[in-house]
Amino acid sequence: MFANLSDRLTATFKGLRGKGRLSEADIDGTIREIRRALLDADVAVPVVKTFTGNIRERALGAEVSGALNPGQQVVKIVNEELVSILGGEARQLRHAKTGPTVIMLAGLQGAGKTTLAGKLAHHLKGQGHTPLLVAADLQRPNAVNQLQVVGERAGVPVFAPEPGITRDGERVKGNPVKVAKKGVKEAEQRQHSVVIVDTAGRLGVDQELMRQAADIRKAVEPDEILFVIDAMIGQDAVATAQAFQQGVDVTGVVLTKLDGDTRGGAALSVREVTGRPILFASTGEKLDDFEVFHPDRMASRILDMGDILTLIEKAEKSFDQAEAARMADKVSKGEDFTLADFLVQMQQLKNMGSMKKMLGMLPGMGQMREQIENFDERELTRIEAIVQSMTPSERDNPKILNGSRRSRIAAGSGTQVSDVNSLVKRFEDAQKMMRAMSKGGGMPQLPGQGGGAPGAWGGMPGGKKSKGKQAPQRKVKGKSGNPAKRAQQEAAARNRAATGPQAPAGSAFGLGQQQQEDFDPSQLQQDLGKYLGR
Amino acid sequence: MDVSWIPGSADLVVVIVAAIAVVGGAGAALAARRRGPSARVDEPARASAPTTEPATAPETTTAPEAPESRLSRLRGRLGGGLGASLLALLSKGTLSDDDWDELEETLLLADVGASATDDILAALKARLRANPDADPRAVLREVLIEIVDPSLDRALALGPAGQAAHEPIIVVGVNGVGKTTTVGKIARVLVAEDRSVVLAAADTFRAAAADQLETWGARVGVPVVRSEREGADPASVAFEAADRAREGGADVLLVDTAGRLQNKAGLMDELGKIVRVVSKVTPPVEVLLVLDATTGQNGLTQARVFAEVANVTGIVLTKMDGTAKGGIVVAVQRELGVPVKLIGLGEGADDLAPFDAEQFVDGLLGS
Numbered sequence: 004m005f006a007n008l009s010d011r012l013t014a015t016f017k018g019l020r021g022k023g024r025l026s027e028a029d030i031d032g033t034i035r036e037i038r039r040a041l042l043d044a045d046v047a048v049p050v051v052k053t054f055t056g057n058i059r060e061r062a063l064g065a066e067v068s069g070a071l072n073p074g075q076q077v078v079k080i081v082n083e084e085l086v087s088i089l090g091g092e093a094r095q096l097r098h099a100k101t102g103p104t105v106i107m108l109a110g111l112q113g114a115g116k117t118t119l120a121g122k123l124a125h126h127l128k129g130q131g132h133t134p135l136l137v138a139a140d141l142q143r144p145n146a147v148n149q150l151q152v153v154g155e156r157a158g159v160p161v162f163a164p165e166p167g168i169t170r171d172g173e174r175v176k177g178n179p180v181k182v183a184k185k186g187v188k189e190a191e192q193r194q195h196s197v198v199i200v201d202t203a204g205r206l207g208v209d210q211e212l213m214r215q216a217a218d219i220r221k222a223v224e225p226d227e228i229l230f231v232i233d234a235m236i237g238q239d240a241v242a243t244a245q246a247f248q249q250g251v252d253v254t255g256v257v258l259t260k261l262d263g264d265t266r267g268g269a270a271l272s273v274r275e276v277t278g279r280p281i282l283f284a285s286t287g288e289k290l291d292d293f294e295v296f297h298p299d300r301m302a303s304r305i306l307d308m309g310d311i312l313t314l315i316e317k318a319e320k321s322f323d324q325a326e327a328a329r330m331a332d333k334v335s336k337g338e339d340f341t342l343a344d345f346l347v348q349m350q351q352l353k354n355m356g357s358m359k360k361m362l363g364m365l366p367g368m369g370q371m372r373e374q375i376e377n378f379d380e381r382e383l384t385r386i387e388a389i390v391q392s393m394t395p396s397e398r399d400n401p402k403i404l405n406g407s408r409r410s411r412i413a414a415g416s417g418t419q420v421s422d423v424n425s426l427v428k429r430f431e432d433a434q435k436m437m438r439a440m441s442k443g444g445g446m447p448q449l450p451g452q453g454g455g456a457p458g459a460w461g462g463m464p465g466g467k468k469s470k471g472k473q474a475p476q477r478k479v480k481g482k483s484g485n486p487a488k489r490a491q492q493e494a495a496a497r498n499r500a501a502t503g504p505q506a507p508a509g510s511a512f513g514l515g516q517q518q519q520e521d522f523d524p525s526q527l528q529q530d531l532g533k534y535l536g537r
Numbered sequence: 538m539d540v541s542w543i544p545g546s547a548d549l550v551v552v553i554v555a556a557i558a559v560v561g562g563a564g565a566a567l568a569a570r571r572r573g574p575s576a577r578v579d580e581p582a583r584a585s586a587p588t589t590e591p592a593t594a595p596e597t598t599t600a601p602e603a604p605e606s607r608l609s610r611l612r613g614r615l616g617g618g619l620g621a622s623l624l625a626l627l628s629k630g631t632l633s634d635d636d637w638d639e640l641e642e643t644l645l646l647a648d649v650g651a652s653a654t655d656d657i658l659a660a661l662k663a664r665l666r667a668n669p670d671a672d673p674r675a676v677l678r679e680v681l682i683e684i685v686d687p688s689l690d691r692a693l694a695l696g697p698a699g700q701a702a703h704e705p706i707i708v709v710g711v712n713g714v715g716k717t718t719t720v721g722k723i724a725r726v727l728v729a730e731d732r733s734v735v736l737a738a739a740d741t742f743r744a745a746a747a748d749q750l751e752t753w754g755a756r757v758g759v760p761v762v763r764s765e766r767e768g769a770d771p772a773s774v775a776f777e778a779a780d781r782a783r784e785g786g787a788d789v790l791l792v793d794t795a796g797r798l799q800n801k802a803g804l805m806d807e808l809g810k811i812v813r814v815v816s817k818v819t820p821p822v823e824v825l826l827v828l829d830a831t832t833g834q835n836g837l838t839q840a841r842v843f844a845e846v847a848n849v850t851g852i853v854l855t856k857m858d859g860t861a862k863g864g865i866v867v868a869v870q871r872e873l874g875v876p877v878k879l880i881g882l883g884e885g886a887d888d889l890a891p892f893d894a895e896q897f898v899d900g901l902l903g904s
Contacts, residue, residue: 042651045833048642112856112884113713113829118743142884144752145745152744152767206859233713237648237833239861260712263798265835288712288742 030062033077044305046268047241050275057084082302089274089281090298096282097254099226103135103190104197107183107223109216109251110231111243112204115259117146119231119285120201121153122293127197128159135195137186138163139179139219142203142212150201157290160195162186179203179215184222200225207246216251227254229282232273234258240269244276253277258296259285270301323351340437342398342430346390353383388416389426401427637662647864650834653871657684678898684867687894689876693723694822694850698732701786705779705815709808709847710827711839712796715855717746719827719881720793721753722889728757732788737778738763739771739811740795750793756886760785771795771807772814779818790815799842809846825878827853830863840869849873855881858888866897 034055041051061080098104106123108116117140124134136154138161140146147167154161164185165177183200190198202219205212220228230253232240247253256273261284270281281296326347334340390398392415397404404412404427413420637658644654660680665673696702706723710716717740724734736754738747738761747763754761762778775792782790794811797804815821826849828836843849852870857863857880866877882888 039651042645043834045648045835048645111831111859113715115713143749145748148748149743149745156744206856208859233829233831235711235829235833235835236831237836237861237865238646239648239831239859240833242861243831243859260798262801263711263835264800264838265833269833 027063030059033062034059037077037081040306041268041271044266044268045235045237045240045272046305047238047272047276049241050272053275054084054088054271078306082306085271085302085305086298088271089301094280094282097226098197103187103195104132104227105187105200105223105225106197106227106229107200107202107220107225107251108229108231108257109202109247109253110204111206111233111236112143114204114231114233115285116140116204116231117149117153117201118288119257119259119293120150120199121157121159122285122290123229123283124154124159124197124199125157125290126293127199128157132196133194134159134197134199135186135190135193136161137183137190137198137200138165138167139183139186139200140203141165141167141177141179141182143167146201146203162189180218180222183219187223198223207243207250213246213250220251228252229255229257230273230277230279231257231259232269234261234267234269235263235265236269240272241276244273248277248279253279255279255282257281257283257285262286262292266305267301268305271305326351334437340434342390342393342401343395345430346387346398349383349387349390385416385418385422386426389413389418389423392416401430644864647862648833648836648868649864650837650868653684653868656871657681657867681867681898682895684871685894685898686870686876689870689874689894691851691876691878691892691894693878695727695732695789698730698788701733701788703735703779703782703787703790703819705782705790705792705819705821706823706825707775707792707794707812707815707821707847708825708827708853709794709843709849710796711798711829712743714796714827714829714832715881716740716796716827717749717753717793718884719825719853719855719879719889720750720791721757722881722886723825723879724753724759724791725757725886726889727789727791728759733786734759734789734791735778735782735785735787736761737775737790737792739775739778739792741767741769741771741774742795746793746795772810775811776814776818779815783818790819792821799839805842805846808843812847823851824849825851825853826875827855828865828869830854830856830861830865831859832865834865834868836865837868837872840873840875844873844875849875851876851878853877853879853881854892857881858883 037058038051038055041054042048046054058077058081061084062077096104096106108120108123110116120136124136127134136150136159138147138150140150145167147163147165151161151163162185163182165182167177179202183202186200187198189195200219200223202216203212205216207213228251230244230247232243236243256270256277256279258267258270258281261267273279274281281298281301284294284296284301286292286294330344330348333344389412392412393404397408397412404423409420409423409427413423416423641654641658644657645651649657657677657680660683661673661677664676664680665671668676693706695704695706708716708720708723720736724736727734734757736750736759738750740746740750741764744767747761747767751761751763760781762774762781764774771794778792779790781787792811792815794808795804797808799805812821812824824847826840826843826847828839832839840849840852852866852875854863854866854877863880870876877892880890880892882890
């Protein structure tokens with residue numbers, strides 16, 4: 004069973020390494036795999052067709068570079084194409100020049116409009132706007148109620164003149180068009196800068212409701228009409244997107260429920276069908292689980308490639324901020340990473356959930372999938388026990404560990420001396436590497452480590468998954484191919500990050516300016532790979 | 538590097554921990570700087586929902602539409618979609634390569650999924666080869682029916698009405714698939730069958746979810762057990778409802794749970810707890826997984842994980858009234874063998890139909 008596209012392609016290209024150019028038959032095999040991967044990710048059939056057509060053309064024309072094996076080359080092309088389709092014209096919300104900015108939300112039932120209304124309001128409030136929520140969903144029982152609760156949580160006023168369906172009648176009372184219009188007027192009077200109109204969920208085939216949506220649109224003349232769509236949607240995404248495009252002429256798309264494990268091919272379909280950019284992604288049930296959409300990460304997700312960025316984000320969420328900042332300081336100042344630090348980090352790591360899952364997110368771990376599968380989570384506890392059996396001075400300075408100390412530690416932690424030895428040895432290697440990194444003097448040079456060019460990632464045997472994903476980004480960032488130089492650049496970036504003003508928040512879903520920083524961990528991981536005896 | 542050293546998981550851990558420590562450190566430090574101390578907005582404590590007084594006099598309930606007419610409606614809706622194009626295709630007689638491609642695409646477009654589509658086409662091909670004179674359409678019908686398997690029991694496993702057996706039915710699913718609406722509709726059908734029903738609003742998470750269920754309860758005229766405050770332990774609400782169903786001598790206890798994504802381990806544990814707690818009073822006779830017909834291949838993952846945690850006994854396929862073809866049914870049943878028991882056809886109180894394999898496939902083929 005192949006877990007992802009790069010694995011599949013690697014298998015397809017087995018024995019093709021020596022070839023300088025891909026034959027048409029090779030390409031056909033590749034295209035089949037790509038097609039299957041995209042279909043499995045719920046990308047719509049017509050979109051897959053045009054997409055694979057483009058890939059075929061590019062793959063036929065492409066010279067296979069010496070650094071990449073053909074599989075990697077194709078993955079790179081696929082990834083670039085995906086990003087270019089998804090990314091086209093990323094843009095901010097359009098705000099009205101005068102009067103309140105009106106944002107209308109539309110979408111299928113259960114896509115998450117009401118929840119999103121609250122999140123969007125919260126987001127805008129954080130930017131200094133004064134949003135007003137308008138409850139124009141009079142269809143679903145207690146939708147108005149829900150919006151009021153959501154508004155209360157977000158600390159944003161809700162305009163709800165009509166109670167909607169609560170309990171008494173099945174007949175819809177009140178006119179959503181009027182409610183929306185009144186809401187905008189209300190906002191003008193009370194000087195709100197943004198009005199968010201939450202409308203009822205409707206099906207694309209429901210003529211009557213689509214007309215109602217169009218009426219609302221006409222009545223309030225929104226600056227943005229956001230089409231809210233569930234990331235889990237399948238082939239129906241195309242029909243739905245078209246219906247809404249024709250019905251209310253959406254201006255932007257919001258993907259919801261991206262915190263699930265769906266691959267989210269719908270993003271690609273909707274982008275391609277409507278030609279409208281995806282503006283936001285909603286990634287959880289809490290009010291601040293809301294992000295600006297970033298195409299590159301979505302591309303990796305559709306292809307099911309390792310997601311180092313998600314990992315970082317997870318770490319951000321569950322790590323103690325103060326502790327993490329102390330750690331980062333320590334590393335950048337060139338102080339040694341001690342076993343005591345290691346223990347603290349490991350305990351934080353436990354908060355992040357299953358190790359197996361996290362390992363799976365690291366790019367390149369596909370090679371070790373089996374090892375990961377067999378990994379015993381209790382191993383963590385055992386290591387913790389070993390470190391805890393050390394005295395504080397031993398933790399700060401593992402060099403003093405002589406034979407008798409080691410056997411005491413082994414006895415104290417219920418392990419063998421060899422376990423202690425192995426831990427200490429690995430730890431020293433890791434420490435050395437971190438020291439080298441923090442000095443900015445370059446990565447430890449290891450055989451097969453050629454530098455930052457994508458090909459050098461092949462220091463680990465087999466295809467490296469993240470190649471396609473990382474390579475284009477690196478070009479944009481203008482990072483040096485020389486590891487030593489790059490480490491210097493990174494150190495410089497770090498200093499800048501420490502002193503200078505920061506880019507706007509909310510870029511956790513992809514490339515913010517901090518991206519340069521985010522890369523050294525993945526680089527580090529590459530080096531760590533060496534220590535895995537591979 | 539120590540050549541003699543054989544990598545073990547202990548060493549893997551060290552390396553990974555070190556890696557992640559740096560990842561987390563750098564990332565978190567950045568995040569902290571990026572946000573700045575003042576920019577951090579604490580989420581306000583979950584406010585209690587504005588409570589509305591429950592209506593005392595339930596509306597008079599009318600019996601739901603007869604199943605036959607609903608089914609014909611279903612068939613009509615399905616026939617127009619996948620059925621029509623298949624019909625057009627298959628009435629051509631012999632199939633060329635292009636036709637096969639088109640056929641494959643039709644199945645894929647219906648969200649049947651790549652591997653299920655391959656299997657269906659392979660089966661169709663094999664049979665046509667063995668029997669070249671057969672009507673392709675009849676053969677495809679056979680194949681599809683075999684996959685959907687009409688022999689599976691699709692009735693809700695309830696005892697006879699009026700026994701006060703307080704049999705629990707638990708409704709589970711991801712967010713926004715229509716669980717609460719489905720609970721309301723099932724309650725209506727059960728009431729129409731002269732069963733006494735108690736609803737449990739174990740969705741204590743989503744704003745106003747309990748209110749929504751109460752609205753349904755009032756419509757159908759059945760009591761709803763809910764928590765006074767939001768964010769209560771859903772298992773305690775479920776238990777209280779089970780207890781009340783037993784004391785009140787109700788026939789059926791319908792538990793509505795909060796939507797949860799299947800990859801949230803904590804929430805899935807919570808669901809396991811709800812099921813366990815309800816089982817203390819009476820083991821649930823049905824655990825229904827609600828799947829949205831528009832869901833793509835992720836529906837399979839959902840079914841798999843929910844089946845693991847809550848031992849799903851049946852599937853309710855909702856939102857079949859849209860343009861979605863609902864082909865995910867085929868994939869889910871093929872994978873897990875859990876039958877689709879009910880189909881949701883809209884927002885109306887009667888828009889719930891029993892799933893019938895043969896009629897479903899007939900509907901697909903438009904015959």
